Amino acid sequence: MPHTKLFIPGPIEVSPKTFAAFCKPMIGHRSNDFKKLYAEIHPKLQALFYTQQPVFISTSSAWGVMEGAIRNLVSKKVLNCMCGAFSDKWLDVSRRCGKQAEGLQVEWGQPILPEALDAKLAEGGFDTVTLIHNETSTGVMSPIKELCAVVKKHPDVMLVVDSVSSFSAVPIPMDELGIDVLLTGSQKALALPPGMALFSVSERAFARAATVEGRGYYFDFLEFKKNQAESMTPSTPVISHIYALQSKLEDIECEGIENRYARHAKLNALVADWVARNGLEFFAPEGYRSKSLTCVRNNREIDVPALNSKLKERYHAMIDGGYGKLKGKTFRISNMGDETEKTISELLGWLDDCLK
Numbered sequence: 001m002p003h004t005k006l007f008i009p010g011p012i013e014v015s016p017k018t019f020a021a022f023c024k025p026m027i028g029h030r031s032n033d034f035k036k037l038y039a040e041i042h043p044k045l046q047a048l049f050y051t052q053q054p055v056f057i058s059t060s061s062a063w064g065v066m067e068g069a070i071r072n073l074v075s076k077k078v079l080n081c082m083c084g085a086f087s088d089k090w091l092d093v094s095r096r097c098g099k100q101a102e103g104l105q106v107e108w109g110q111p112i113l114p115e116a117l118d119a120k121l122a123e124g125g126f127d128t129v130t131l132i133h134n135e136t137s138t139g140v141m142s143p144i145k146e147l148c149a150v151v152k153k154h155p156d157v158m159l160v161v162d163s164v165s166s167f168s169a170v171p172i173p174m175d176e177l178g179i180d181v182l183l184t185g186s187q188k189a190l191a192l193p194p195g196m197a198l199f200s201v202s203e204r205a206f207a208r209a210a211t212v213e214g215r216g217y218y219f220d221f222l223e224f225k226k227n228q229a230e231s232m233t234p235s236t237p238v239i240s241h242i243y244a245l246q247s248k249l250e251d252i253e254c255e256g257i258e259n260r261y262a263r264h265a266k267l268n269a270l271v272a273d274w275v276a277r278n279g280l281e282f283f284a285p286e287g288y289r290s291k292s293l294t295c296v297r298n299n300r301e302i303d304v305p306a307l308n309s310k311l312k313e314r315y316h317a318m319i320d321g322g323y324g325k326l327k328g329k330t331f332r333i334s335n336m337g338d339e340t341e342k343t344i345s346e347l348l349g350w351l352d353d354c355l356k
């Protein structure tokens with residue numbers, strides 16, 4: 001059976017070059033070879049995060065760090081901004097960590113708006129806010145700059161930003177925006193296999209963590225900090241992923257980060273044109289649409305599973321049939337990672353053919 005190319009919003013297609021790096025022989029994680037590897041990629045990671053702070057490698061998917069951020073930072077109460085499947089879940093996760101938590105819920109398909117966040121924070125009592133920049137389930141990108149400015153008005157409130165499906169597709173200047181924890185996963189725009197997360201933590205967030213009980217060990221930010229100072233990780237890291245990341249950072253350097261952002265915007269616009277051309281609608285309102293994926297409102301009542309079957313049989317490719325309660329009502333097309341004008345145009349042509 002030929003491989004089915006993934007145009008779903010993660011995991012996405014991994015290039016042969018990345019896989020070759022992933023398959024390099026093992027090294028000891030306490031060896032000088034490992035320290036050299038981490039030390040070499042670290043400044044490149046800092047540049048991608050737009051931060052002077054240390055950048056950590058977590059052997060977990062993003063949820064490990066999302067839960068870790070709650071355990072490290074919340075002593076009073078966390079406000080979870082909720083606008084889709086992943087951001088909604090963060091409230092549940094906060095409560096499962098035994099923390100006081102409240103949601104700022106908006107309808108799926110809508111962004112989190114600064115006015116709503118401002119009003120909620122004005123009620124007082126919160127010491128942490130969680131925000132998903134790009135809600136992958138709905139294709140909504142919330143206005144990060146404006147939301148960060150709102151949180152900045154509250155010096156005791158920490159801001160945790162999930163950039164799982166926007167990192168390296170659009171710029172997120174962590175230090176400039178005053179983000180306290182910025183995290184991402186490996187299987188989205190970085191186009192690596194799933195299983196690794198990257199994150200950075202502000203000085204004030206380290207200071208907060210030092211006062212919070214029950215941080216545990218595996219995701220203790222202070223353990224990460226201590227180890228990173230020696231180019232190491234607290235526990236055995238996922239070395240294969242780190243080789244793959246090293247290779248991806250080379251690719252990004254070669255392409256140029258601004259070119260990478262421009263490529264994502266261009267490919268996203270190609271998909272948007274296709275949506276409009278086909279009499280379909282967007283699930284997200286204009287101005288708040290993701291640049292890394294498109295969540296299409298299925299207003300034509302297309303049989304999406306049938307469409308995907310044809311796509312798979314004829315062209316060995318697949319798109320996503322909608323997440324959770326949006327299954328069938330929406331479908332999603334990813335344009336993140338290594339895609340090009342040629343590959344996205346090809347996909348759109350295949351979709352046209354399968355829709356005939």
Ligand SMILES: Cc1ncc(COP(=O)(O)O)c(C=O)c1O
Nearest residue numbers: 061062063086134136164165185
């Ligand atoms: C925006 C966002 N946050 C968090 C997650 C959770 O990531 P993981 O399942 O890799 O832990 C996802 C997964 O798709 C996501 O899209």
